Amino acid sequence: MTFVIQLMSGLAVGCIYGLVAIGFSMIYRAMGLVNFAQADIMMIGAFLGYAILVAAPGIPFWLAIIGAMLGAALLGFVIERVAIRPSVARRADQVYLVLLTLGIGIVLSNGARLIWGADPVVYPTGLTHQTLTLAGYPLPAVYLYIAVVMPALLVGLHLFFTRTWLGLALRAAADDPDTAATMGVRPALATSVSFALASAIGAAAGVLYAPISYVSFDMGVIGVKAFAAAVVGTLGSIPGAVLGGFIIGLGETFGGQLIATEYQDSIAFAIMIGILLLKPTGLLSGARR
């Protein structure tokens, strides 16, 4: 493999980690909770994309992305309402809430196994095998979608959080729910919306990741690497999540090449540990979030 192909593949997978990491960060900020179900929501998003492509053959890929995002948003909203809110309302300890999200993740992954089976599935779209040629190098065609969707989502999120009332309200409620409530924000609704948004972004990651990987009930394992990305960039920071995603994505791709691809996963964590030793609060702590 040449350097350019490595670089592109590292950036692509970095985008995927970054998107899942954004989900971790958004929920952490909204409710101080590490939601370990985030990667399983990504997995469900990938399956929703699959279901859409199967149900409507020939449907444009971007419609599958949007459909999966909407479905996952609804799922995230419901999960927060039904599974997380009651425990938060009873002031459950953080440890139990984190365990709860792990449990939700397991339920989601077993649910997916029941519905779509244990064997990995491949997206029934030309995109899966298609390549495009960039400066003479063959690259998976889905990279093009990643290259468009990732910046579009980032710009969209930025505008949402800075230019809309709802976005402003979510940030205010994340800072101080009681005070935001006295201004007319309903904090409980704000956390549900944050969950829905984080889930939608996770689903986009899942659908974009599917053509370069596989879709399976256990693909949520990449969540631990996305979590490492979120921590590297400072949990709670969206720019940090993106930065962390690229560091982990590029690091494991090049590192895996240098050492051996079997060690890719360990490399992601070696990077995280290394960075946290140097800067325990993550790279973007103290920066504008």
Place this chain on the structure above:
Amino acid sequence: MESKSPAALALTGIEAGYVAGVPVLSGVDLEVREGEVVTLLGRNGAGKSTAIRVICGLLKPNAGRVELHGERIDGLEPAAIVGRGIAVVPEGRRVFGSLSVEENLLMGGFAHRRGIAPKLDLDAIYTSFPRLVERRTQLAGTLSGGEQQMVAMGRALMAKPRVLLLDEPSMGLAPMLIDAVFDMISTLAGKGLTILLVEQNASEALDVADRAYVLERGRIRREGPAERLLSDPEIRASYLGVG
């Protein structure tokens, strides 16, 4: 000498607390008439902030009623209460630290978001607090205490309240800034705004207030016109540090 104007805000028989069996407020009756400045005095832990939280709807009373212009508001969600015309400058300012000054102010107008009003109201706030103009893009969490107090006040005014609640706005400020805060309160009162002012700074509070209540361990111990309490020997001894 009872005025005939209707109570803008009235608390009747309020019982409230955080833990079952530990009442923090017991049978609190308090009234703020239209256009009046009323101060609620009391020592640390007397229950002043608790009363504010009850009025805003952040804490549901166990008994009693809160009425705004004759309509019951206890039982409403905080988000609904701001819509009825109550805004608060909370204890410790509570600015949104990761929002810019301008975003904090805009959040104050959140209840009016359906119109273009909040954007227009910003200008009026910047006129009252010119200092904030140069800080508009700065994160509120990085401001000085005095500047944060201006943000908290500006933010509350953005809600265009009929009744403004202020919980120890002078807390932790340098003497010069304390004067500025009380000047601002006088200005607002001069414009006819109805104000409930919680303070430990009793002499300054009694100076701007029309009437006062003294809260002790969750019960109203004294009430009356501000001048009378100012000259009351018992009040002077326990709250003004003289006599």
